[in-house]
Amino acid sequence: MAERVVVIGAVAAGMSAASQALRVAKRNGRDLDMVVIDAGAWTSYSACGLPYWVAGDIADVDALVARTVEEHRHNGLDVRLGTEAVGIDLDRRTVDVVTLDTGDGERLEFDHLVLATGAEPIRPDLPGVNAAGIHGVETIEGGVALLDHLGEGDVHGAVVVGAGYIGLEMAEAMIRRGLDVTVVDRNEQPMTTLDPDLGQLVHEAMEDLGVNVITSTDVTGFDMDREDQVTGVRTADGTLPADLVVLGIGVRPATAPAGVAGVPLGRSGGIVVDDHLRVPGFPGVWAAGDCVESWHRVLGRPAHVALGTHANRQGRILGANLGGDDVTYPGVLGTAISKVCDVEVGRTGLGEHEAAAEGIDHVAVTTESTTRAGYYPGTHPITVKVIAERSSGRLLGAQIVGRADSAKRIDPFAVALWNEMSVADLAMTDLSYAPPFSPALDPVTIAARRTAETLGLL
Amino acid sequence: MAERVVVIGAVAAGMSAASQALRVAKRNGRDLDMVVIDAGAWTSYSACGLPYWVAGDIADVDALVARTVEEHRHNGLDVRLGTEAVGIDLDRRTVDVVTLDTGDGERLEFDHLVLATGAEPIRPDLPGVNAAGIHGVETIEGGVALLDHLGEGDVHGAVVVGAGYIGLEMAEAMIRRGLDVTVVDRNEQPMTTLDPDLGQLVHEAMEDLGVNVITSTDVTGFDMDREDQVTGVRTADGTLPADLVVLGIGVRPATAPAGVAGVPLGRSGGIVVDDHLRVPGFPGVWAAGDCVESWHRVLGRPAHVALGTHANRQGRILGANLGGDDVTYPGVLGTAISKVCDVEVGRTGLGEHEAAAEGIDHVAVTTESTTRAGYYPGTHPITVKVIAERSSGRLLGAQIVGRADSAKRIDPFAVALWNEMSVADLAMTDLSYAPPFSPALDPVTIAARRTAETLGLL
Numbered sequence: 001m002a003e004r005v006v007v008i009g010a011v012a013a014g015m016s017a018a019s020q021a022l023r024v025a026k027r028n029g030r031d032l033d034m035v036v037i038d039a040g041a042w043t044s045y046s047a048c049g050l051p052y053w054v055a056g057d058i059a060d061v062d063a064l065v066a067r068t069v070e071e072h073r074h075n076g077l078d079v080r081l082g083t084e085a086v087g088i089d090l091d092r093r094t095v096d097v098v099t100l101d102t103g104d105g106e107r108l109e110f111d112h113l114v115l116a117t118g119a120e121p122i123r124p125d126l127p128g129v130n131a132a133g134i135h136g137v138e139t140i141e142g143g144v145a146l147l148d149h150l151g152e153g154d155v156h157g158a159v160v161v162g163a164g165y166i167g168l169e170m171a172e173a174m175i176r177r178g179l180d181v182t183v184v185d186r187n188e189q190p191m192t193t194l195d196p197d198l199g200q201l202v203h204e205a206m207e208d209l210g211v212n213v214i215t216s217t218d219v220t221g222f223d224m225d226r227e228d229q230v231t232g233v234r235t236a237d238g239t240l241p242a243d244l245v246v247l248g249i250g251v252r253p254a255t256a257p258a259g260v261a262g263v264p265l266g267r268s269g270g271i272v273v274d275d276h277l278r279v280p281g282f283p284g285v286w287a288a289g290d291c292v293e294s295w296h297r298v299l300g301r302p303a304h305v306a307l308g309t310h311a312n313r314q315g316r317i318l319g320a321n322l323g324g325d326d327v328t329y330p331g332v333l334g335t336a337i338s339k340v341c342d343v344e345v346g347r348t349g350l351g352e353h354e355a356a357a358e359g360i361d362h363v364a365v366t367t368e369s370t371t372r373a374g375y376y377p378g379t380h381p382i383t384v385k386v387i388a389e390r391s392s393g394r395l396l397g398a399q400i401v402g403r404a405d406s407a408k409r410i411d412p413f414a415v416a417l418w419n420e421m422s423v424a425d426l427a428m429t430d431l432s433y434a435p436p437f438s439p440a441l442d443p444v445t446i447a448a449r450r451t452a453e454t455l456g457l458l
Numbered sequence: 459m460a461e462r463v464v465v466i467g468a469v470a471a472g473m474s475a476a477s478q479a480l481r482v483a484k485r486n487g488r489d490l491d492m493v494v495i496d497a498g499a500w501t502s503y504s505a506c507g508l509p510y511w512v513a514g515d516i517a518d519v520d521a522l523v524a525r526t527v528e529e530h531r532h533n534g535l536d537v538r539l540g541t542e543a544v545g546i547d548l549d550r551r552t553v554d555v556v557t558l559d560t561g562d563g564e565r566l567e568f569d570h571l572v573l574a575t576g577a578e579p580i581r582p583d584l585p586g587v588n589a590a591g592i593h594g595v596e597t598i599e600g601g602v603a604l605l606d607h608l609g610e611g612d613v614h615g616a617v618v619v620g621a622g623y624i625g626l627e628m629a630e631a632m633i634r635r636g637l638d639v640t641v642v643d644r645n646e647q648p649m650t651t652l653d654p655d656l657g658q659l660v661h662e663a664m665e666d667l668g669v670n671v672i673t674s675t676d677v678t679g680f681d682m683d684r685e686d687q688v689t690g691v692r693t694a695d696g697t698l699p700a701d702l703v704v705l706g707i708g709v710r711p712a713t714a715p716a717g718v719a720g721v722p723l724g725r726s727g728g729i730v731v732d733d734h735l736r737v738p739g740f741p742g743v744w745a746a747g748d749c750v751e752s753w754h755r756v757l758g759r760p761a762h763v764a765l766g767t768h769a770n771r772q773g774r775i776l777g778a779n780l781g782g783d784d785v786t787y788p789g790v791l792g793t794a795i796s797k798v799c800d801v802e803v804g805r806t807g808l809g810e811h812e813a814a815a816e817g818i819d820h821v822a823v824t825t826e827s828t829t830r831a832g833y834y835p836g837t838h839p840i841t842v843k844v845i846a847e848r849s850s851g852r853l854l855g856a857q858i859v860g861r862a863d864s865a866k867r868i869d870p871f872a873v874a875l876w877n878e879m880s881v882a883d884l885a886m887t888d889l890s891y892a893p894p895f896s897p898a899l900d901p902v903t904i905a906a907r908r909t910a911e912t913l914g915l916l
Contacts, residue, residue: 419873432795436797
């Protein structure tokens, strides 16, 4: 008899899990009866691509959809969109769902439950936060609302609240749409996933792009006109006029109603999973993607890292295990890249502040180099910061800020970190060289070498 | 009393060695009396940059000079250009040198001898090979001759003999100079450092660029007019008309007169060195750069790999050891990248043909992907071939052919290879993702995963 599987969430992790589970189960001679529900109207879309669609880089939002609901159904998945999970009973092994447009309810029984509920934007509890014209861009629906707003015309000034990845990407999108853009953030510098010294470089680069960057400033509320349309962002230092506001404060795991039902949540608020993406202590309950805590290999403990690449990989591994294979998810390093116009940012592992918070005796060395041979056209400055353990020289993390061809140089650092290499060993590693691509020694090599020299290892 | 050091060769390896030796010796309280000789007229220039100067990408050849002879002299090095080593006596510990413009000879005594004689272009012993208008571009002098030739005007058709790295780069340079370009090579496909299937992609891409690519064809000689000016390249299939010929057949270690003096040469013709860049059995004799054999970590034996990045790194390590430190050179992987116009090529480790030649039971899996998210503007196709050991899944090598943002993706493979990772482990590694930079799973990840799947490891 078929095993009944209910998957909550039809975006990256959920659909990867469902598709892979079907494939692997078939190979293993198992019969899965798979229902996937999602409150939204779309499947398998790239949430990370939304800022670029809003910017106008991508004409049609359908381009963001990797696989449509029809394709998934054709592959044997019972996908039900516009359907919300409102209750989970782990003892009876049921999920109560509601079809949003009719209000009809149904109780689904399961042998396996896959939680792929994703993350939800943090919406600060501030006066006026529900005014019209205050947008989040974490879903296609959110992007549609923002584009409709722009389409009404008479929108000149945008304020982006939050200067993290989403804030930066939305600042670029608003620049591309021809708006005057202000970014406001409570922190000392933009991009708190970087150390403040590298965040300062991002700050300067954004101002060069014409963005008004206001840091160390709390938002205290939102002004609106008589039609509840936002007109300004209030801060301790005064009000920033705004025709449009984008919230890019960050996300948190979207775990209701799983949390209510007793699924264990970690310190970060993410669902606790083991290295097979099972929820420990709850046989047949699985979770993956932005709603879970991931094992952080450098910290040596779980952390919440919401990123499409993890959702994709975790979903697939969950699906393989659910389908009867035995695949281990080895965790994350906290690798991330982004850009705002031509300013690129990358990071992996621990920053200086994180190493300090962990009580690790470390050095941090920042190196200036160029992306191509100094004499080659199109060469750009690149700043690389390396953090290493003082006693051993072990790489702990790296951060990059530069122009074109900078961000992806975080990947050799990520592979080095994965292998617990020392900076001395990384400095010796045979990376590629040709003048159109790097100086005779790549910026990665130079940065690792300077760090090793600082430690007396080279 | 000062130790006398004679360095033969004033380009990448020689000047890196001399400069680093002085620095480290000073720190270690040792006194080195350093003479650097070179037959050429330039120090510390980027030989790898010459094709781009010839192409016109770099206006002034001085831009290729990382450090001038005056700067080196200011740092305490006795650099003698236009000076050739004509004899080495390892027993008496002397080098006989000749000043080229005067013909004056001198005998230099040494306590330490550093051989950094580089590589020399292979010049086939064919009828007419010494005709005017047949150029090599391994030195600044060679580039000057070619540019003078172009400056005479009436040059329309160029034939590049050899379709390796230098051949490709010179083909691009000749295209950039507005010439009709034919590339002829005896091998089945261009770029024999790639497997033929990936070489075929380069072949097609070059033809799309308007280059006439003739493969599997031996050059048998050169036609010339009454003024000894080249007019054609003879092959078994007929004569290719040419106003200008570039030889890009490859290089070999330039070891005379060291070889004559009894310095041991390996199978490749390169000088044998140990992991400290000492010549074994000859105390006080050192060698680095394009004239030596380097330890190949995947082959597990020495190989000749002429590349500026190795010359630079080896020279520096040689200098540190000569100056009294103790630094080990851990070897090479055979990582290399190049481009011809917008076609990028990368490789590291073993190709399929090399793995087969080593008798390693292996799989080779070729994966098509994109450089950015499929929906993001400026995304390009990228082909990645991965070679892995069948029994263990250990990565043996990787090859890449693609458009912009392709070649440097060889670096994560290089770090993985350095650490002897399996393709399954590499597939799990937390590489960076954002839509302007990669699909949700990077092409590196996808290629590693497909290979692991082929091996039943994922």
